[in-house]
Each structure stands twice: as structure tokens, then as C-alpha cells.
Amino acid sequence: MAISRDEVAHFARISGFDLAEEELDQLAPQLDEILTALSRVQEVPPEGIPRTSDAWELIDAFRGGVTEDPPLDTREPPSRAPAAQWRVGVQPIAED
Amino acid sequence: MDELTKMSAAELAAVIAAGEASALEVTDAHLARIDAVDNEVNAFLYVASDSAREAARAVDRRRAAGEVLGPLAGVPLALKDVFATKDMPTTCASRILDGWLPPYEATVTQRLRQAGVVILGKANMDEFAMGSSTENSAFGPSRNPWDLTRVPGGSSGGSAAAVAAWEAPLAMGTDTGGSIRQPAAMCGLIGVKPTYGGSSRYGLVAFASSLDTPGPLARTVLDAALLHEAISGHDPCDSTSVNAAVPPVVAAARQADVSGLRVGIVPELGGKGYQTGVLARFSEAVELLESLGAKVSEVSCPYFSYALPAYYIIAPSECSSNLARFDGMRYGLRVGDDGTQSVDQIMSDTRASGFGAEVKRRIMLGTYALSSGYSEAYYHKAQQVRTLITRDFQAAFGVVDVLVSPTLPTTAFPIGERFDDPIAMYLTDLCTIPSNLAGNVAMSVPCGLASEDGLPVGLQIMAPVMADDRVYRVGAAIEAALDQRRGHTLLADARGLDHITKSLRPEATNHYDSWS
Numbered sequence: 252m253a254i255s256r257d258e259v260a261h262f263a264r265i266s267g268f269d270l271a272e273e274e275l276d277q278l279a280p281q282l283d284e285i286l287t288a289l290s291r292v293q294e295v296p297p298e299g300i301p302r303t304s305d306a307w308e309l310i311d312a313f314r315g316g317v318t319e320d321p322p323l324d325t326r327e328p329p330s331r332a333p334a335a336q337w338r339v340g341v342q343p344i345a346e347d
Numbered sequence: 348m349d350e351l352t353k354m355s356a357a358e359l360a361a362v363i364a365a366g367e368a369s370a371l372e373v374t375d376a377h378l379a380r381i382d383a384v385d386n387e388v389n390a391f392l393y394v395a396s397d398s399a400r401e402a403a404r405a406v407d408r409r410r411a412a413g414e415v416l417g418p419l420a421g422v423p424l425a426l427k428d429v430f431a432t433k434d435m436p437t438t439c440a441s442r443i444l445d446g447w448l449p450p451y452e453a454t455v456t457q458r459l460r461q462a463g464v465v466i467l468g469k470a471n472m473d474e475f476a477m478g479s480s481t482e483n484s485a486f487g488p489s490r491n492p493w494d495l496t497r498v499p500g501g502s503s504g505g506s507a508a509a510v511a512a513w514e515a516p517l518a519m520g521t522d523t524g525g526s527i528r529q530p531a532a533m534c535g536l537i538g539v540k541p542t543y544g545g546s547s548r549y550g551l552v553a554f555a556s557s558l559d560t561p562g563p564l565a566r567t568v569l570d571a572a573l574l575h576e577a578i579s580g581h582d583p584c585d586s587t588s589v590n591a592a593v594p595p596v597v598a599a600a601r602q603a604d605v606s607g608l609r610v611g612i613v614p615e616l617g618g619k620g621y622q623t624g625v626l627a628r629f630s631e632a633v634e635l636l637e638s639l640g641a642k643v644s645e646v647s648c649p650y651f652s653y654a655l656p657a658y659y660i661i662a663p664s665e666c667s668s669n670l671a672r673f674d675g676m677r678y679g680l681r682v683g684d685d686g687t688q689s690v691d692q693i694m695s696d697t698r699a700s701g702f703g704a705e706v707k708r709r710i711m712l713g714t715y716a717l718s719s720g721y722s723e724a725y726y727h728k729a730q731q732v733r734t735l736i737t738r739d740f741q742a743a744f745g746v747v748d749v750l751v752s753p754t755l756p757t758t759a760f761p762i763g764e765r766f767d768d769p770i771a772m773y774l775t776d777l778c779t780i781p782s783n784l785a786g787n788v789a790m791s792v793p794c795g796l797a798s799e800d801g802l803p804v805g806l807q808i809m810a811p812v813m814a815d816d817r818v819y820r821v822g823a824a825i826e827a828a829l830d831q832r833r834g835h836t837l838l839a840d841a842r843g844l845d846h847i848t849k850s851l852r853p854e855a856t857n858h859y860d861s862w863s
Binding site for chain 2: 274289314328
């Protein structure tokens with residue numbers, strides 16, 4: 252077994268969501284089957300083979316330190332947001 | 348009206364430039380077609396009638412002022428709902444982005460608008476481009492115009508279905524593991540994944556950043572080339588954009604000549620497990636290339652058989668990072684914000700209800716593959732396989748000019764058949780993935796119908812990095828020879844929408860801006 256039901260629940264949590272029991276019932280065996288199939292990459296002899304992260308190296312990731320106009324009008328994005336009250340609770344870091 | 352929807356993009360542009368039809372008439376004809384058939388096809392998530400008609404009027408005004416119009420001015424297009432558009436919602440077919448109106452415009456759409464292309468609306472897709480059938484859309488699957496009980500492919504399935512259903516002559520898709528070529532093959536269209544970096548990713552909602560590539564879908568090779576040229580070229584807003592001249596794809600599509608070209612068949616992409624009709628049409632296409640003067644040989648690419656598992660480690664790894672931004676704080680959906688919940692709980696609840704099953708599967712796979720203790724065995728190995736596949740291509744292109752294979756092992760499958768079987772679904776991408784991992788250009792061009800089900804089969808043509816013109820040269824030669832042999836284009840044989848088309852009233856127009 253590549254991954255257990257408890258491990259799937261754990262990886263869901265660190266992926267930023269919880270899974271309902273029915274979702275776990277469905278996803279846990281599927282992920283186990285998928286990971287077993289994906290483990291085929293381990294058959295490839297890795298000796299001396301460099302890793303490729305991109306089709307080629309970044310070519311123009313950097314530009315000169317020239318001041319430019321901002322790409323967005325900074326007033327515009329908030330004006331396009333839907334009207335909503337901001338009610339996110341924040342855990343207190345110090346109690347009185 | 349019907350005549351206008353049956354024209355190619357090149358023909359429409361010529362008709363508009365000559366004043367034989369206005370851009371507005373062309374747009375209205377396509378909006379009427381959408382109105383008539385899209386309830387059944389579900390190709391569009393959003394139809395932007397008002398802005399499309401205004402864009403068409405602008406083209407008509409430019410023509411009236413004596414301006415020389417570009418080769419796609421006034422031509423309508425379906426845009427995959429993964430490109431950021433300031434005047435239309437961008438959802439990636441996900442509940443988590445429901446109603447999100449981007450504050451900026453993708454480079455691809457800016458270039459389309461500059462070219463006078465009329466964007467009809469946003470096309471359906473698999474959620475965040477993860478899937479091979481469009482069944483992973485939160486807004487329902489698109490249907491294949493050849494047979495409405497079958498999938499149109501994916502993830503750019505809405506784009507392909509729109510073009511095959513005569514709702515638009517052109518569409519834009521994105522290809523991360525085959526998401527343009529594979530729906531093109533299932534719907535009897537031309538689909539091209541340009542060289543990675545040849546078309547800009549700026550304003551594209553990221554799935555797997557080292558693989559995502561925007562590209563064209565069309566009914567003719569020349570139309571695909573015209574769209575390819577319009578959207579391509581260096582973009583300083585994309586750090587992986589290639590700063591080089593766009594390959595001469597339009598000239599190559601007009602050349603349509605393969606005499607003396609060295610064509611390699613990849614034995615690893617065929618044989619056991621492939622549908623009989625797919626193999627038969629592929630063999631005939633190879634024979635046709637030979638009869639047109641190409642020199643055909645077999646070229647082994649031994650590591651291609653490891654491409655599928657390598658891809659399904661690399662792409663989910665990148666997506667697990669890219670999709671971390673969807674947390675209910677900045678975009679679209681927010682769940683549980685009742686004034687009592689913590690930020691962490693709201694983020695978790697939003698992601699739990701906003702993402703569909705396939706997106707969750709891939710995020711978890713990526714999180715697993717990148718985790719301490721597993722990354723050596725999965726992610727690092729997959730990156731080594733990526734190197735070996737790139738070397739396979741380099742060796743092959745040392746002895747042949749292009750490689751060919753079937754685009755996918757089967758024709759379009761019934762809706763629901765693979766939905767609960769992720770591995771069977773992933774196998775759909777078997778032949779298309781190697782070119783994503785190596786970054787080279789690849790095209791799917793129709794090569795006939797499988798005799799057992801009467802559905803389209805795609806021929807995949809792969810060429811080296813920045814040799815995009817080569818796939819157009821081969822694709823156009825195949826298209827011309829097959830059209831001549833058949834006496835008409837392949838898409839004229841599509842019968843899935845006959846029951847609607849026969850009942851159409853000639854003046855049936857209904858303009859609307861709405862979620863379908």
C-alpha cells in the first residue's frame with residue numbers, strides 16, 4: 252500500500268482542506284492506486300541524470316532597475332471586488 | 348446566416364475586408380448559432396453578446412474609415428475560461444472562482460483584441476484545466492458535436508466543442524499535458540501546442556507553470572496558423588517567454604509540402620491497447636505522407652513510456668503550489684465567514700467546498716510528491732525522467748525532421764465512462780505528454796474516422812523546439828490530400844447536431860449576456 256486512509260486525511264489537511272468521510276472513502280483507494288502506478292518512475296536508472304525543472308533555463312526573468320508605471324491602477328481592483336463585510340475572526344495573541 | 352458560420356476564419360476575414368458582409372453580421376450569425384445549439388453542447392460558460400457586437404462594430408468602423416484590416420479582423424473566437432479578461436468573469440470552471448472579474452487582461456487576449464478578433468465568450472473546460480473530458484467542470488460537461496453522448500475531450504473541451512459545433516471558427520485553448528491536441532482529435536479539429544514559451548502565459552491562471560502553453564484550435568490548418576501567429580511572440584510580462592522571431596507558421600501552412608521531409612514513427616506510441624480504427628487511420632496517414640514524398644522510418648524513444656507517470660507527478664506538484672492562492676481571502680468564493688470562524692477554518696472550508704474531486708486529488712498528489720521523505724522517490728525521479736525524455740527527442744530529431752503518432756489511443760469515449768476511474772482518464776494523455784515535458788511543438792490534425800464508431804481520429808505531428816512551422820507544413824499537406832480524396836472537409840460528416848440544425852429558423856437570433 253502506497254498511502255493509508257489516515258495519511259490521505261493528513262495530506263488533505265496540509266493541502267489546506269479537510270475531507271468529509273464519504274470523500275475519504277472515495278479518494279483514499281484512488282490515491283493509493285495512482286501513487287502505486289506513479290512509482291514506475293523509480294524503475295529509471297538515475298545515475299548521472301540531471302533533473303529538469305523547466306523546458307529550458309529562464310531567459311529573461313530579470314529586467315533592469317528602471318522605474319515604470321504600475322501595471323495596474325491601484326484604485327481599480329478594490330473597486331471591482333464584490334461588496335462584502337469583512338468578518339474574518341483573528342485569534343488573539345495576547346489576553347488581557 | 349448559416350453560410351457565415353460554415354466559413355473558415357480566413358474566408359470570413361476576406362469577406363469582411365471586401366465588404367461582402369459586415370463584422371457585425373458575422374458576429375450575429377455566430378451568436379444565433381450559439382443560441383440555437385449551446386443548450387445541448389454546453390461549450391460556453393459565458394456569452395458576451397454586447398461586448399462581442401461592440402468589438403465587431405469597431406472593426407466595421409475601421410474598415411469604413413479606410414483602414415487596412417489584419418488577417419483575422421472581425422473573426423469570432425471562443426476563449427477558454429482560463430484567460431484573465433477585464434470585461435468577462437474568469438472562473439476556470441471552478442466554484443472557487445465563481446464570479447471573479449480579473450483586474451487585468453492576459454497578453455493573449457490583448458493581442459487578440461488588437462488583431463480585431465471578436466471574443467464571443469468564455470468556453471467551458473475541466474476545472475483549472477485538470478482533466479481529459481471536460482467532465483470536471485463545476486458547470487457541467489460539454490458534449491461532443493459528433494455524438495452528444497460522448498465527451499469532447501479536455502481540458503479545452505468547450506473550446507473544441509464550440510468550433511466543431513460551428514459556434515465559432517476559432518478557439519483558444521491551453522495545453523499542459525495534451526489539453527488542446529486531445530480535444531481537437533476527439534472533435535475532428537486542428538489543435539496546436541506551440542513551443543513552450545512561444546505564447547505568453549501572462550494572465551493565464553496557472554496550473555503547472557513549467558508546462559502550460561496557450562495555443563489555437565481551428566477547423567483548418569491555415570486558420571490555426573493565423574491564430575498562432577496573432578497570439579505569439581516575446582512578452583516581457585512572462586519570464587519564460589522566448590525572445591525570438593515567431594516561426595513562419597502561416598507561410599508553412601500555405602506551403603503544405605512534405606517532399607523530402609524525414610518522418611519518424613514512434614513505436615512506443617502505438618500497438619497494444621490502441622483502438623483498431625485509430626491504428627488503421629494512423630497507418631493510412633503515414634502511407635499518405637510517403638505517397639506525398641516524405642521519407643518514413645521508425646525511431647524509438649525508449650523513455651516515452653515513463654512520460655505518463657512523470658507528468659502525473661510534476662504537474663500535480665506544481666499545481667499544489669499554484670493553487671495555494673485560492674483560499675477565500677482574495678478571489679471568488681468564501682465559505683463560513685459568519686464572524687465566528689478563524690481565518691484558518693474559513694480557508695479550509697472554502698477550499699473544501701470550492702474545489703472539485705479531481706483538483707483535490709491532484710493537490711494532494713503534489714503535496715505528497717513534494718513532501719520530505721517522498722520527494723526523492725517521486726518528484727526528483729520524475730524530473731530525471733523529464734531529462735531522459737528531452738534527450739529522446741533530441742536524438743530522434745537528429746535523424747528525422749518530425750515525429751508522428753496517434754494523438755490518443757481511442758476516439759471520444761461516452762460521458763461517464765472514465766469519470767470514476769482516474770487512471771483510465773489519465774491514459775488519454777499517453778501520446779501527448781512527452782511534448783509537454785520536453786517543451787517542443789506538437790499538432791493534432793484529423794486523419795479520418797474510426798470505422799467501428801464513426802468518430803474522428805487525430806494524427807499527432809511533433810517537431811523540435813521553435814520549429815513550429817514544420818508541424819504546419821505536414822498538417823496542411825495531410826489536410827489537403829485527405830480533403831481532396833474525401834471531396835469535402837471531415838467536419839461536414841459530423842451529425843450530432845442534425846436534429847437541431849434541421850429545425851432552425853433562419854432568423855433565430857437571441858442576444859444575451861448570461862451564464863449558461
